[in-house]
Amino acid sequence: MTISKRELLLGGASLAVGSLALPFAGGTPALAQAIPKFEPEAGASLRLLRWAPFVKGEEDAWLANTKKFSEATGVEVRIDKESWEDIRPKAAVASSVGSGPDIVWVWFDDAQQYPDKLLDVTDLAKALSAAYGGYYPGNEVYAKVKDRFVGLPLATIGNAVVYRESWVKQAGFSEFPKDTKGLLELGKALKGINHPMGFTLGHGVGDGNNFCHWVLWSHGGRMVDENGKAVINSPETVEALRYVAELYKTFIPGTESWLDVNNNRAFIAGDLAVTANGVSIYYAAANDPKLAEMAADMRSTNFPIGPAGKPVELHQTTTACIFKYTKFPKAAQAYLSFMFDAPQYNAWLTGASAYCCQTLKAFASNPVWTSKPIHAAYAKASDTLRPNGYAGPLGPQSAAAMADWIVVDMVAEAATGQRAPQEAAKRAQTRAERVYR
Structure with a gap:
């Protein structure tokens, strides 16, 4: 099967993991067809609201991955930052008025306050789970309302x-x-x-x-x-x-x-x-x-x-949610699919230097967890939360x-x-x- 660079990136994990062994992610997961592909809408651009970083390497890695996505797709992604305490009210206001960022990183069970205002990402979430060893139960429950995923579990901030x-x-x-x-x-x-x-x-x-x-x-x-x-x-x-x-x-x-x-x-x-x-x-x-x-x-x-x-x-958990009001739902899902793909997600975990703990079990083998003794107490945050x-x-x-x-x-x-x-x-x-x- 011949895969173009654009198809590889737009398919995110779907194509990247189809025939390649994954570094630090437990070998080769499900076939390419397991992850849905999302072709961004013409002229799409995105705005992400995230919490202000405490580890510069984490932000640098996320920005580098975002740049790769934009270069491959032509979709520009604006990233705004707010203090930890301000994320919750900012996200709640956006859900209420129906305008603001396309994607937001929320805390704990914030997504449970306005699930009907969030895009259903069940297909993507289940596909990522199947490809990468499943979500840790504590992370998954935060992102679901009954059987519907209203967000993608992004990370546990180990305490x-x-x-x-x-x-x-x-x-x-x-x-x-x-x-x-x-x-x-x-x-x-x-x-x-x-x-x-x-x-x-x-x-x-x-x-x-x-x-x-x-x-x-x-x-x-x-x-x-x-x-x-x-x-x-x-x-x-x-x-x-x-x-x-x-x-x-x-x-x-x-x-x-x-x-x-x-x-x-x-x-x-x-x-x-x-x-x-x-x-x-x-x-x-x-x-x-x-x-x-x-x-x-x-x-x-x-x-x-x-x-x-x-x-x-x-432990603090953060979930990436897409608001229903976004004009570019396919672009938003393509972006998150790309960011959860093994090369990008592993680079982000490594850049975060044990600050962010993976939500998908396959990434527990990332060498960051054994690179320094002080990381050990944070390594199992998702498993124990x-x-x-x-x-x-x-x-x-x-x-x-x-x-x-x-x-x-x-x-x-x-x-x-x-x-x-x-x-x-x-x-x-x-x-x-x-x-x-």
């Missing part, structure tokens, strides 16, 4: 505990604690040597949600049960809030106002011994010659195990509950003493019941 090894040892610990009790004891010891911990308790889309959901889940608490009934006011939740109130005493002051950038800045400034973040925090030090000593001292690990007895981590709507179904209610910061506010209120644990849990229950009617 891990990052710490200064020398300071942890100075505090009397030969290794980082593996349970919540040990973490509290470490926090006390670190504060005693003036090297405190600090976890985000403000409205940080990534770090605030990840930490506060871990606090809740690690003690067996949950927002709702399997039927979507609000059950957050429980003995397990109260115990989690009592724990975080004690842990907060070991924090650096001000964490209740932190957004996603603040813990990075505090750690890089040398004010913190322990925080939780994406791997970007390591590269902020590693790429600065003045911080070489700090980078060499940094280690990562997964969150400790709590009374629930098993790892329970949220728990959807934020746990233990109920995802949908408009779970998305609204997260957008309203119910879990984050509850944990922050109890941690800072603004409300007693029982009062914070009770208030969260009332708020959850308004959402889960």
Whole structure:
């Protein structure tokens, strides 16, 4: 079969994987016919709204791949960036007014808030899944409404505990604690040597949600049960809030106002011994010659195990969605198909330096995960993530509950003493019941 360059690129993975073994992607997947081809509309141009990058190499790789697509197809792609906190409201407004970017990278279950405003990409999503080993369940559920894909799972932004090894040892610990009790004891010891911990308790889309959901889940608490009934006011939740109130005493002051950038800045400034973040925090030090000593001292690990007895981590997920109002649906799908093709997607993962974890299992063999020891804690983010709507179904209610910061506010209120644990849990229950009617 003879394939032109244009056919190869427009078909994305469909043609690229038909007869070639894929580097880092588990060998040769399904035949070319598995992935639908999309011929861009005449005169098509696209606008993508994405979150502002924390790792320059990730953005550089995405832009380089986009340039390849434009050169092959003639479709220009304008890429706009917004802060993490602004993506959600910007996307919601675009869905409401019916104009704006053609493609948007949304967080968590944001797509569940306006699924009818998003283009059905089921055929493309299923074809990519078949070609590349299937989606991780946690990523897939965010992108689906019943049996319909309203987006393509793009990446998991792995969240891990990052710490200064020398300071942890100075505090009397030969290794980082593996349970919540040990973490509290470490926090006390670190504060005693003036090297405190600090976890985000403000409205940080990534770090605030990840930490506060871990606090809740690690003690067996949950927002709702399997039927979507609000059950957050429980003995397990109260115990989690009592724990975080004690842990907060070991924090650096001000964490209740932190957004996603603040813990990075505090750690890089040398004010913190322990925080939780994406791997970007390591590269902020590693790429600065003045911080070489700090980078060499940094280690990562997964969150400790709590009374629930098993790892329970949220992790931030991002999904690429196409709005129905786009004038160029075929061009938009051709673009995403191209970007998920193995050469492009692997280049993006490599450029992201372990910041973005793959959503398709075949890409787990990308060498980036074993290239540096600090990457190990981030390697299985997609495999271990728990959807934020746990233990109920995802949908408009779970998305609204997260957008309203119910879990984050509850944990922050109890941690800072603004409300007693029982009062914070009770208030969260009332708020959850308004959402889960």
